[in-house]
Structure formats: C-alpha cells, structure tokens
Amino acid sequence: VAIHGLSNVNLSSLLVSKEYVLAMVFSLVEYFFELLLFPGLKEIWWVSNLGLVMVVVGEIVRKLAIVTAGRSFTHLIRVNHEDHHRLVTSGVYAFVRHPSYCGFLIWSVGTQLMLCNPISTVGFAVVVWRFFASRIPYEEYFLRQFFGADYEEYARTVPSGVPFVM
Ligand SMILES: C[S@@+](CC[C@H](N)C(=O)[O-])C[C@H]1O[C@@H](n2cnc3c(N)ncnc32)[C@H](O)[C@@H]1O
Numbered sequence: 001v002a003i004h005g006l007s008n009v010n011l012s013s014l015l016v017s018k019e020y021v022l023a024m025v026f027s028l029v030e031y032f033f034e035l036l037l038f039p040g041l042k043e044i045w046w047v048s049n050l051g052l053v054m055v056v057v058g059e060i061v062r063k064l065a066i067v068t069a070g071r072s073f074t075h076l077i078r079v080n081h082e083d084h085h086r087l088v089t090s091g092v093y094a095f096v097r098h099p100s101y102c103g104f105l106i107w108s109v110g111t112q113l114m115l116c117n118p119i120s121t122v123g124f125a126v127v128v129w130r131f132f133a134s135r136i137p138y139e140e141y142f143l144r145q146f147f148g149a150d151y152e153e154y155a156r157t158v159p160s161g162v163p164f165v166m
Pocket residue numbers: 065069072073074075076077078085086087088089093097098099100101102139142143
C-alpha cells in the first residue's frame with residue numbers, strides 16, 4: 001500500500017492493537033509451555049506443514065488483493081467517497097468480495113497450525129472471524145453508499161470470502 005504512494009499510510013495503518021500483541025504473546029507462551037510439557041505435540045509434521053501452506057496461500061491472497069485494488073485499498077475503512085476510489089470487481093475480487101480478509105484469516109490460523117498450538121489455533125480462528133464478521137457489514141454500508149446499485153449487484157453475485165458471513 002505504501003508503494004502505490006498516494007494512500008494515507010501511517011503508523012495506525014499497521015493496526016497493531018493491545019489485543020494483537022496479547023494474541024502474539026499468548027501464542028508464544030502456549031508454544032513454549034507445550035514444548036516443555038508435551039514435546040510430541042510439536043512434532044506432528046503434517047499439521048505444521050498444513051499451517052505453512054496456509055501461511056503462504058493466505059499471504060498470496062492478501063497481497064493479490066492489495067495489488068489488485070491499488071489506490072482503492074486503504075487500511076482504515078473509508079467513510080467518505082473520494083474521486084479516485086473505484087469499485088474493484090476484477091482479479092481476486094471476482095471470486096470473493098473480501099480477499100484480503102479471507103487471506104488474513106487463512107494466514108492467521110495457519111501461523112498457529114504451523115506452531116502446533118491447539119488453543120491458539122481455535123482462539124485465532126474465533127477472534128479473527130468475529131473481527132471480520134463485524135467489520136464487513138460496516139465496510140459494506142459505506143461501499144453501498146459510494147457505489148449504489150453496482151455494489152448491490154456485486155454483493156448479490158460474489159460471496160464474501162469469510163465463512164458464514166453473507
Ligand atoms: C482494508 S481494505 C479491505 C478491502 C476488502 N475488504 C478486502 O478484504 O480485500 C478496506 C478498504 O477497501 C475498500 N474496498 C473494499 N472492497 C472494495 C471494492 N470491491 N472496491 C473498491 N474498494 C473496496 C473499502 O472502501 C475500504 O476503505
């Protein structure tokens with residue numbers, strides 16, 4: 001996003017919150033705790049490899065979304081329409097309406113599978129899903145205001161990309 005230059009990228013774009021740091025710390029504590037008490041759990045290679053595949057796939061999907069949307073992609077949800085903001089429906093956006101969220105969900109659960117962290121795998125899936133399940137209706141409220149019938153039609157024919165979120 002910083003490369004295409006004209007977007008507003010600042011520290012808040014990183015979206016690093018207290019909750020985010022807490023999740024990372026919890027994940028590390030779980031990893032070392034289980035490594036000490038149940039070392040065999042950390043050697044289930046196929047779970048770890050599945051996690052690695054998810055990390056790579058999730059990262060690719062998210063980056064494709066960012067590159068495809070170009071200047072229409074902002075880290076903070078736009079609440080005012082700007083002239084250069086175009087509705088993007090091509091590339092990965094032709095398959096799902098929220099490819100960067102879909103990619104992030106896959107990536108985040110993948111990181112915990114890679115570490116063979118059972119508690120954090122479920123925890124990350126639930127927390128990240130809940131975050132996007134509440135963010136998507138808010139984001140789409142503004143997209144409907146900006147693009148009207150075009151967005152209605154797009155939303156009617158293309159799934160959100162986040163499970164159980166219409
Ligand atoms: C963090 S980006 C996420 C984009 C999208 N939700 C995704 O997961 O790929 C949020 C910004 O993208 C814009 N946006 C989301 N979907 C869009 C689309 N199909 N076309 C243009 N802008 C979009 C929103 O207005 C918002 O400011």
